[in-house]
Amino acid sequence: MLHLFRRFLADPKSIGAITPSSPSLARAMTARIDNESTVLEIGAGSGAITRYIPNRSNGAPLVLFEQDQQLARQLRYQFGEAWVLEGFFHDTVKQLEELPENLIIVSSIPFKSISDELHSNTVHAICDILHASPGRKLIQYTYFNSPPFTPSHGNLYWKKTANVWANLPPATVWELRMNR
Numbered sequence: 295m296l297h298l299f300r301r302f303l304a305d306p307k308s309i310g311a312i313t314p315s316s317p318s319l320a321r322a323m324t325a326r327i328d329n330e331s332t333v334l335e336i337g338a339g340s341g342a343i344t345r346y347i348p349n350r351s352n353g354a355p356l357v358l359f360e361q362d363q364q365l366a367r368q369l370r371y372q373f374g375e376a377w378v379l380e381g382f383f384h385d386t387v388k389q390l391e392e393l394p395e396n397l398i399i400v401s402s403i404p405f406k407s408i409s410d411e412l413h414s415n416t417v418h419a420i421c422d423i424l425h426a427s428p429g430r431k432l433i434q435y436t437y438f439n440s441p442p443f444t445p446s447h448g449n450l451y452w453k454k455t456a457n458v459w460a461n462l463p464p465a466t467v468w469e470l471r472m473n474r
């Protein structure tokens with residue numbers, strides 16, 4: 295917790311939160327993750343959501359994306375079974391050669407505070423992945439009661455899945471996928 299706060303002081307716009315997600319928010323973010331899909335978690339931070347992701351069976355991978363060097367180092371130490379990619383998601387995701395049909399992206403990216411360029415690059419990277427298969431979805435929270443961003447493909451739809459009051463501030467959980 296102290297670690298995320300320190301990184302927030304160093305780079306408030308990219309970190310986007312003073313405190314990690316609460317256990318209630320982490321449970322709401324991970325409740326609809328099966329244990330056979332590949333999971334990509336963007337902005338894993340200090341692992342507040344990561345530790346609630348169900349264990350991967352059948353060798354389905356867990357890949358953590360974190361742009362902050364110190365947080366990425368800590369994630370490697372904490373989650374030895376995961377593959378940790380350090381850098382911005384839209385760049386580092388290119389290292390994954392082939393993505394499976396059944397894929398869940400879990401994201402904590404603070405879309406309201408990052409730069410316009412990073413916002414646009416990130417939205418395009420996520421939507422291109424989702425658009426390629428109906429078996430893929432994004433799970434993302436916001437601190438506002440409105441969808442996190444406007445998708446860059448017309449056939450992707452948001453659905454609200456939870457309101458979480460036990461978080462500072464209260465949050466809303468959303469899913470984005472091809473089927474309504």
Ligand SMILES: C[S@@+](CC[C@H](N)C(=O)[O-])C[C@H]1O[C@@H](n2cnc3c(N)ncnc32)[C@H](O)[C@@H]1O
Binds near residue numbers: 383
């Ligand atoms: C609000 S914190 C959330 C941390 C943790 N997941 C939680 O819920 O407590 C957002 C995290 O996303 C990371 N981040 C922001 N933009 C990113 C990007 N484009 N690619 C990878 N990580 C990013 C930040 O460094 C930070 O650790």
